Amino acid sequence: MTVDPDRRALLSSRGLRRGxxxxxxxxxxISAQPGFIAALD
Amino acid sequence: xxxxxxxxxxxxxxxxxxxxxxxxGAILFENTMDRDIGGRPSAKYLWNVKxxxxxxxxxxxxxxxxxxxxxMNPMPGLTALLERANxxxxxxxxMRSFIRQANETGIKAIAAQQFEIANQILGAGxxxxxxxxxxxxxxDKAPAEDLLKAAILEQLERLGDGQLVMLKLTxxxxxxxxxxxxxxxxxxxxxxxxxxYSQAEGxxxxxxNHGIVASFSRALLEGLKVSQSxxxxxxxxxxxxxRIYEASIT
Numbered sequence: 001m002t003v004d005p006d007r008r009a010l011l012s013s014r015g016l017r018r019g020x021x022x023x024x025x026x027x028x029x030i031s032a033q034p035g036f037i038a039a040l041d
Numbered sequence: 042x043x044x045x046x047x048x049x050x051x052x053x054x055x056x057x058x059x060x061x062x063x064x065x066g067a068i069l070f071e072n073t074m075d076r077d078i079g080g081r082p083s084a085k086y087l088w089n090v091k092x093x094x095x096x097x098x099x100x101x102x103x104x105x106x107x108x109x110x111x112x113m114n115p116m117p118g119l120t121a122l123l124e125r126a127n128x129x130x131x132x133x134x135x136m137r138s139f140i141r142q143a144n145e146t147g148i149k150a151i152a153a154q155q156f157e158i159a160n161q162i163l164g165a166g167x168x169x170x171x172x173x174x175x176x177x178x179x180x181d182k183a184p185a186e187d188l189l190k191a192a193i194l195e196q197l198e199r200l201g202d203g204q205l206v207m208l209k210l211t212x213x214x215x216x217x218x219x220x221x222x223x224x225x226x227x228x229x230x231x232x233x234x235x236x237x238y239s240q241a242e243g244x245x246x247x248x249x250n251h252g253i254v255a256s257f258s259r260a261l262l263e264g265l266k267v268s269q270s271x272x273x274x275x276x277x278x279x280x281x282x283x284r285i286y287e288a289s290i291t
Contacts, residue, residue, distance in 0.1 A: 039258035041098035
């Protein structure tokens with residue numbers, strides 16, 4: 001995986017890409033907001 | 042063919058009714074990820090414009106049945122696909138395998154494979170959705186669900202500190218069977234597939250399974266047609282979204 005080492009250092013202990021692409025906001029939304037996931041695959 | 046599919050996907054995603062107020066995430070297939078919507082990569086459009094979290098289907102289909110289950114095909118291109126997904130602003134992944142019978146050997150193999158690949162996906166920095174679907178026509182569906190629950194719980198205990206997953210499961214015969222997963226500290230969220238149930242049946246079952254939210258495909262798209270006017274299309278989509286949303290917030 002070609003993640004910049006500096007950004008990798010920002011990864012949370014959860015092993016996720018903290019800090020990338022609004023990752024924290026996305027994780028917060030997917031874990032807590034009421035709603036559902038559209039399966040368009 | 043792909044162009045027509047993308048046209049329909051684009052019509053859904055760009056609909057004013059399709060927003061992050063009621064839809065928290067969307068699962069795309071590879072071709073949609075590789076194409077643009079509204080002049081930017083599809084996943085970027087989903088998050089930046091709609092505030093919907095983008096996921097990518099990463100499996101390559103399922104293998105022939107053995108021990109009552111169909112494992113996922115090998116994924117030799119997974120590392121390269123995840124690298125591309127990273128540049129396309131994908132947040133998480135989804136992968137599906139299939140359970141036909143309540144066979145303990147097969148179901149343990151399904152869980153082991155799902156978690157083994159989830160480890161690789163977590164290592165690449167994505168949040169994996171594990172989808173070990175149980176056939177809604179499985180003659181011994183409830184026993185299969187009990188076996189799957191036990192196998193998943195065993196695998197969850199083996200996850201490393203801080204490793205998190207999502208689960209996408211067939212709606213069970215016993216209401217709230219998966220409540221333990223809803224509360225589990227290593228499970229970000231439990232979502233349900235519609236798996237051939239009609240939208241009405243899927244919604245009814247979902248309402249009875251508290252804390253689980255929908256991840257419907259066929260049930261979401263039910264009644265949508267290319268030939269509909271924008272007003273008809275958006276009204277139909279809005280009604281489906283609202284029904285699925287209401288069933289997801291119990």
